[in-house]
Amino acid sequence: MTVNPESLATLGGSLALAGGLLGSAIGIAIAASAGLATLSEDARQLRNVIILASLPMTQAFYGLIVLILILTTIAPDLPASGNEGFMALGICIIATLAFAASAIYQGMVCASGISLLPKTKGQILTNSMMLAVFVELIAVLGLVFTIMGFTLVEIM
Numbered sequence: 001m002t003v004n005p006e007s008l009a010t011l012g013g014s015l016a017l018a019g020g021l022l023g024s025a026i027g028i029a030i031a032a033s034a035g036l037a038t039l040s041e042d043a044r045q046l047r048n049v050i051i052l053a054s055l056p057m058t059q060a061f062y063g064l065i066v067l068i069l070i071l072t073t074i075a076p077d078l079p080a081s082g083n084e085g086f087m088a089l090g091i092c093i094i095a096t097l098a099f100a101a102s103a104i105y106q107g108m109v110c111a112s113g114i115s116l117l118p119k120t121k122g123q124i125l126t127n128s129m130m131l132a133v134f135v136e137l138i139a140v141l142g143l144v145f146t147i148m149g150f151t152l153v154e155i156m
Helices: 005-041 043-077 086-115 123-151
Strands: none
Touching: 005 043, 005 086, 043 086, 043 123, 086 123
């Protein structure tokens, strides 16, 4: 039985989206859980809680970008035989792990910031966002390296 390279590439893009969605859901849940405890102490922090709890959501969009790239550019141009499908799948697995891990750990950073909002009267918001951006950078690099990987192995 032969494996269709287009199917492998599509599987990879789907995994990237699934990793982004799963990681985002877990990261948001971690941050939102801390948000509920914070809001029980100080309901005026709702805006800040929403800002920090929503930050891990972006990794889902990165996964969607990879899937769209696969479906529109990569998969249609793959030769009927060869290893390009496996290469695309491998690249997407790396993206999947980057998106999922980044979102989960970003949720943890945001949860820490959220828990300190009442104590600092909201002054920790900017610092928390800056530290969460460092974790976000791993997902951004995962997206950039995925696109570079497709280019370097001449899949695109």
